[in-house]
Amino acid sequence: MNRRLLVLSAGVAGIFAIGCAVQGQPFEKIPSPPGNAVIYVYRPYSYGSSALRPAVTCGEDTARIGPGGYHAFIVPAGDKVVCSIQTDTADEVEFQTERRSYYVREELGWGLLTAxxxxxxxxxxxxxxxxQSCVLEPQIGSAK
Structure with a gap:
């Protein structure tokens, strides 16, 4: 009986784990549009913190990226662009952009009680x- 309960529990946990990953199109690099740069912000899949999707802003665009997802931010080339993530604490990176692609990994570390x-x-x-293992994060409405 204990073995049957263990197998059932593992199956249910597997179903919930699959439901936490982002669903979408596999990664596809886009060429930098004329006069612009592309900043890819991606979040490798991790079961921990899978329910958290903090807002990431690069330039004027904001997206929420789930585990295993990415978002391509199109920003003007030749400008200083700040990408930031805002929660209880703020974290940001800054680029002096050129017409090329940049990559930023979103990671969630654990503090005492929260990610x-x-x-x-x-x-x-x-x-x-x-x-390559990430999928395009579908954006519903504005995350701002």
Whole structure:
């Protein structure tokens, strides 16, 4: 009887874990539009903190990115652009943009009681490997 309960519990946990990952189109790099840069913010899948989707802002655009998701922010090239994540604590990265792609990994670390989000710029070679397992985060309405 205990074995049957264990198998059932594992199955239910698996169903809930699948439901927490972002569903969408697999990663596809887009070319930088003329006069613009692309900043990809991605969040590798992790079951911990899967319910949290803090708002990430790059330039004038805001998105909420779930575990296993990414969002491509189109920003003007030649400008200073700040990407930030706002919760109880703020974290940000700044770019002096050129017409190319940039990558930022969103990570959630744990404090005493809550998750603390961080944005970390990532080298293109590392990011290309990590972002391949992410899917385009569907945005519903404005996250601002």
């Amino acid at each position: 603390t989000p961080h944005l970390n710029p990532v080298d293109t070679d590392v990011a290309q490997t990590e972002i």
